[in-house]
Amino acid sequence: MSAKPGRLLQLDVLRGIAVFGILLVNIWGFAWGTISLRYGTLPAQPPALDQLAIFLVAALAQFKFYPIFAFLFGAGFALQTRSLKRQLGSWELAQAAYRRRLRWLLVFGLLHGFLIWSGDVLTSYAISGMLILPLASARLSRVRNRAWLVAGGFLLFLCLLIPVGQQGGAPDIARDLQSFAARYAIYTQGSAWAVAALRANDFLLSLLYAIVMLPHIIVLFLLGILCVRFGWLTQPQRHQRLWRWVCAVGLGVGLPLNLLAAWAITWQVVDPYQKVLDAALFEVGLFAGGPLLAAGYVAALMLAGPFMLRWLGAWLAPVGRMALSNYLLQSLIGTWLLQGQGLGWGAKLRPAEMLGLAVLIMAGQVMLSRYWLLLFRQGPMESLWRRLARLPSSS
Numbered sequence: 001m002s003a004k005p006g007r008l009l010q011l012d013v014l015r016g017i018a019v020f021g022i023l024l025v026n027i028w029g030f031a032w033g034t035i036s037l038r039y040g041t042l043p044a045q046p047p048a049l050d051q052l053a054i055f056l057v058a059a060l061a062q063f064k065f066y067p068i069f070a071f072l073f074g075a076g077f078a079l080q081t082r083s084l085k086r087q088l089g090s091w092e093l094a095q096a097a098y099r100r101r102l103r104w105l106l107v108f109g110l111l112h113g114f115l116i117w118s119g120d121v122l123t124s125y126a127i128s129g130m131l132i133l134p135l136a137s138a139r140l141s142r143v144r145n146r147a148w149l150v151a152g153g154f155l156l157f158l159c160l161l162i163p164v165g166q167q168g169g170a171p172d173i174a175r176d177l178q179s180f181a182a183r184y185a186i187y188t189q190g191s192a193w194a195v196a197a198l199r200a201n202d203f204l205l206s207l208l209y210a211i212v213m214l215p216h217i218i219v220l221f222l223l224g225i226l227c228v229r230f231g232w233l234t235q236p237q238r239h240q241r242l243w244r245w246v247c248a249v250g251l252g253v254g255l256p257l258n259l260l261a262a263w264a265i266t267w268q269v270v271d272p273y274q275k276v277l278d279a280a281l282f283e284v285g286l287f288a289g290g291p292l293l294a295a296g297y298v299a300a301l302m303l304a305g306p307f308m309l310r311w312l313g314a315w316l317a318p319v320g321r322m323a324l325s326n327y328l329l330q331s332l333i334g335t336w337l338l339q340g341q342g343l344g345w346g347a348k349l350r351p352a353e354m355l356g357l358a359v360l361i362m363a364g365q366v367m368l369s370r371y372w373l374l375l376f377r378q379g380p381m382e383s384l385w386r387r388l389a390r391l392p393s394s395s
Helices: 009-032 048-060 065-088 090-113 123-135 138-166 173-189 192-229 236-268 281-286 289-302 305-322 323-338 350-377 380-388
Strands: none
Touching: 009 048, 009 065, 009 173, 009 289, 009 305, 009 323, 009 350, 048 236, 048 350, 065 090, 065 123, 065 192, 065 289, 090 123, 090 192, 090 380, 123 192, 138 192, 138 236, 173 192, 236 289, 281 289, 305 323, 305 350, 323 350, 323 380
């Protein structure tokens, strides 16, 4: 299956990859929530397969695919606002139409966060999109300068934040583990009301965290806009040298940092009382190494040959064309299977089994997306979103 006419196959494939990469990380949060130890703890002498599952997810997925998702949102912003401008005749009308789109995305995000799963990203994307909307018609130099300004401010903020966090005193690990166990019991075995109350509390806390992370998301949005405006994403064959350089740096620097962070994460799961990595170095491994490796993933796809791209497109492009529907469906399936108001499997599955469940969900979504797009032009949520925002049918 090729991309829909007028769409870019690489971007649809990349969205499909990002949707599945996010599931690899979110599957743990469905069972344990978002304001807790992501992978839980393991018993004494844990099975090697369970340790390997955690290590691989931490090394290859955690903090890698949400940057790609945000980057692609920025790229979509640039493509869609330009399309709306061509159809509606002015930037004012195009921005008004896209603003309606973002308002409904905000509604979807709030409903998702409060009613299904607290780890919602749509709310942050909608707010960030509204903040950068005036840049839709801006000159390229202004977008580039704004990206540097926001990135520099965010890096300075992080540099100031790390010493402050280190002055907070030694953590009470026993208390933290007890709190985690209580939250885990509620999510996986609690009543629907108990789960809903904890989910609402976690979502409100995540919104506060999202305020801090908005500059980071905006930088990724702006980077996506720049990659479209410069033609790096829309005409990758003309920028092979650039993508080879990004791939070399992303994999050569990002992969070692992520392997180090994944080793620390896995060790923490095995022995929570053992400090194996300095906190500041751990922050660098996750927050710098993650996006670097994500850039390597993007570059590798941009460098893919025609045969590989067609093969990936046949399986992943339909998933990417239905990215919003698939993202929300993952939350519905994951919370029903793993949480107490559903089947409660989260209290029984080992880490290796959690990873296997994620792979099964992915396979099901591939088949569902391919079948759905044989019958309909868009995914169900994409179609609803367009109708609610009253967007032109060809945008």
